Amino acid sequence: MATPIGNLGDITLRALETLRAVDVIAAEDTRHTRKLLSHYDIHKPLTSYHSHNAAQRGPELLGRLLQGQDVALVTDAGTPAISDPGALLVAEALELDLEVTILPGPTALVAALVVSGLSTHPFVFLGFPPPRGKERRNFFESAAAFRMTRILYESPQRTRRTLEDIFQFWGDLRIAVAREMTKIHEEVFRGRVSAALEHFSEGVRGELVLVVEGAGPASGIDAEGENWKEELGTLMAASGLSVKEASDDIAGRFGLSRRVVYQEALRIKGSSSP
Template identity: 55%
Template sequence: MNRQVKEKTGTLANHGAGTLYVVATPIGNLQDITLRALEVLRSVDHVVAEDTRHTRKLLSAHQIRVPLLSCHAHTSAEGLSRIVSLLKKGAQVALVTDAGTPGISDPGVALIQETLRHDLQVIPIPGPCAAIAALIVSGLDSQPFAFLGFPPSRGAHRTQFFVKYANLSMTRVLYESPRRLVRTLEDILDQWGDLRVAVARELTKVHEEVFRGTVSQALDVYREGTRGEVTLVVEGAPVASNGEVLQDASWKHALEAYLDHGDSVKNAVEKVQKIYRVRRRDAYQAALHLSRRKNEEPGEGGFS
């Protein structure tokens, strides 16, 4: 007999048709699984997993025995339909990914969309997410931010990716594999500039590491390679004092934006030189002028 999972309100998740529970699982440390996630996993009729072998280890660690179904990047439309058919018949189904939250750079999004297309209920069971974990420890602005997922691995699509998001003024969060980390940092430096970045590696695991610095500094650190999945958090494109993103603006506008963001004269000049072809002497003199003008301006509510 199909079992329905009770919510904390004490009401059944639905009546009649089944429910798809989107269950977040640990990104490294098994202790990060929530009590609610365990309750759902113990109560459903089926668990749909990206890699059943990986998920079986997680379930075994918590003495959970439940039939496993597979849903990965190569799952056919027929495969999705079979899972939806179970839901229509009243089955309670949990969707998990290998690590983190299903649907975030994860093939499970196809099942979520197909389930909703049939007007069936989808309920989130929140928990770990590498993108959010990296963002909150990055030291960069967390609001607003844009999650960009994995950059395309090669070709024109990859080039278009970095060009498309070059002028986002909000913090950008990306996933990347360790073998492509250096190449991605090089592309960011080339297309976005030598911005501040956090490189979060092996989050919640024994060898967790978060590097904070500029893109060029990160390249110096990781040039020889690294291990473990990586989350990159990159500051937004510079914005001038009038609020406009510096798209085709002059190097003087770029200088002003960096100084407005709190960079020192030295750091502002170095950043501008990496993006624009300008002599250091000219950039330095302009930065000193802008800095003096900024310091001479009266503060809000202050005395003039």
């Protein structure tokens, strides 16, 4: 069932009724969920279910269901099974022909999309980017040409690095960074990726959702044969800018992946060398 992403008043009446009726509540973080239960004077057994104990705790919860007990699955905030191991438990329960019911409610990605001011249809939810290495590079490269609005989750510790990768691989596009949604210190930054990098230059705290506009007709890895190449060549020949400076200029003006433009600039420079 969905629980509030910040403001405890956002829980539904049906969710409260269900929490009071079930036999056990499986929570990603029992300390976090206990605050919610205490706020509404709900006293039910709590057990943890998260990515580090799913292999052990999953069979226990399925066993309870097979015995006829009712189990409520909640995450720290929002809807379970979205970027958390709840999806595994749901799949395992369905394989056993157990009844699974959803109690809808708040979801951070939808709330951030609506408040972003960017196109709400179509959109793609990409979850958390891989933390490092080839998988991370492939993640950003594979989504560079997506025309739909792209939504990501990110930790505050990696937000700046992710903004840098978005700028490099996707270009200086419009972005909304939603922080601490529905909480006291809620903030929604709206602007270009370059402006977001400057805005969050001293770090950031809290839960974050990044909403990035889709690639344009000339964006990303499909940006072949467009006018930007001609303008890049003219800029490099006439301005005396370095490859990096010219690439940054064109990427920002055309909303292109800086990596794609930089590679084209290197090709132009090589072909013009004596």
